[in-house]
Amino acid sequence: MKKWAPLLLSVVLLLIQIMGYLQLRRFPAFVEKWYSMGIYTYISRAMRIGLGWIPFSFGDILYVLIIILVIRWFVIHFKEVVTLSRKRYTQVFTALNIILAFFHFAWGFNYYRQPLNEILELDATYTDEELIRVTQKLVFTANALHEQLQPVDSLKVEFTRSQSELFELAPSGFSNLGAVYPSLDYGPASIKKSLLTLPLTYMGYSGYLNPITGEAQTNGYIDNYKTPVLILHEMSHQLGFAKENEANFIAVLAGMNHDDLYFQYSATIFALGYCLNDLSMKDPLQMELARAAMHYGIIENYQDLRDFWAPYNDNVIEKISQKTYESYLKANNQPDGMRTYSYVVALLVNYYK
Numbered sequence: 001m002k003k004w005a006p007l008l009l010s011v012v013l014l015l016i017q018i019m020g021y022l023q024l025r026r027f028p029a030f031v032e033k034w035y036s037m038g039i040y041t042y043i044s045r046a047m048r049i050g051l052g053w054i055p056f057s058f059g060d061i062l063y064v065l066i067i068i069l070v071i072r073w074f075v076i077h078f079k080e081v082v083t084l085s086r087k088r089y090t091q092v093f094t095a096l097n098i099i100l101a102f103f104h105f106a107w108g109f110n111y112y113r114q115p116l117n118e119i120l121e122l123d124a125t126y127t128d129e130e131l132i133r134v135t136q137k138l139v140f141t142a143n144a145l146h147e148q149l150q151p152v153d154s155l156k157v158e159f160t161r162s163q164s165e166l167f168e169l170a171p172s173g174f175s176n177l178g179a180v181y182p183s184l185d186y187g188p189a190s191i192k193k194s195l196l197t198l199p200l201t202y203m204g205y206s207g208y209l210n211p212i213t214g215e216a217q218t219n220g221y222i223d224n225y226k227t228p229v230l231i232l233h234e235m236s237h238q239l240g241f242a243k244e245n246e247a248n249f250i251a252v253l254a255g256m257n258h259d260d261l262y263f264q265y266s267a268t269i270f271a272l273g274y275c276l277n278d279l280s281m282k283d284p285l286q287m288e289l290a291r292a293a294m295h296y297g298i299i300e301n302y303q304d305l306r307d308f309w310a311p312y313n314d315n316v317i318e319k320i321s322q323k324t325y326e327s328y329l330k331a332n333n334q335p336d337g338m339r340t341y342s343y344v345v346a347l348l349v350n351y352y353k
Helices: 002-024 028-051 058-076 078-082 086-106 108-112 128-149 163-169 171-178 197-202 226-238 244-256 261-282 284-293 296-312 316-331 341-352
Strands: 191-193 207-209 216-218
Touching (some): 002 108, 028 086, 028 108, 058 078, 086 108, 128 261, 128 284, 128 296, 128 341, 171 226, 171 244, 191 226, 216 226, 244 261, 261 284, 261 341
16 A cells, blocks of 8 residues: 555645635635735746846746656656556656646636626626727727828728837836726736747737746737737736736726827727627627728728738647637636637726726
8 A cells, every 4th residue: 555655645635736726716805815916916026027037938948848858758658657657657646736736826826816897896797788888989999099090091000010119118008007006017027929939820829928937928920900919918917817808808908008009009999809799799780880980990900910810720730729728718717718708898898888
């Protein structure tokens, strides 16, 4: 029995961890106070200060090294793994325990924090009339911004700044927002182009947060209207908003409160896109009326993003990665996976109505 003790212990510890995390979901106020607004604020700043000065993605290099070492380990110990070696399986379960614990302590507990609508004291539901009203407001704002950035209403707004320039500008949106919501003040920056942009593109991702290093990673190929709001989205993850829909909403707030018109435009038409999608399901006629009121150049900006993704749509890598990420989201307290339109729209409508 003693020979099996290390393996049994590692398996039991993993099960205890998983059950503990499942139970923790029942106490969002506790997580909010002690982790998201407590311990994590220091972890996040320390990571950004520690690695933000490095001009390249340290996390991407770390990921590649980890993948190489894991493959090497399995190649070397393949026979022992296949033959169910106690020693090797103990090592595997011990590693899983360490990885899961570190992930949650470094960032993952944010999945269990209070819903954003409760933090900002917003309703989680909305009426069709409110949706129509907010969509009309966004169309008006989008048209006004488009006129300032592009004198020809049938042409798209051109985004010519490099991502590096946008990285420098992005934090001020959170600084302006921090005057209203102090917990959203960003602080030291750590935003970088992903060194893995090519595989990231084939996987269908615009960017990601590395929970191991706290670095915000962006798809280096994207240079259209979504780039500013994409950067703000990944920065929102750094602030502890782990859920995709909530990070989208925070990015919209930061963009609309930014001093730069391009950030304002990016955030506005990003929010408008969500409302139009929701409206198309609830009242197609009102959606068509809203679309008809938009400058055609805004539609061209939307098309620009679709054109970027078109060559990569429906490839095998994307299908596998999207399915995997969908499962990851559901396992981390996001039961709707990537289908989160209604909650994002609820936040938008109740904030801007």
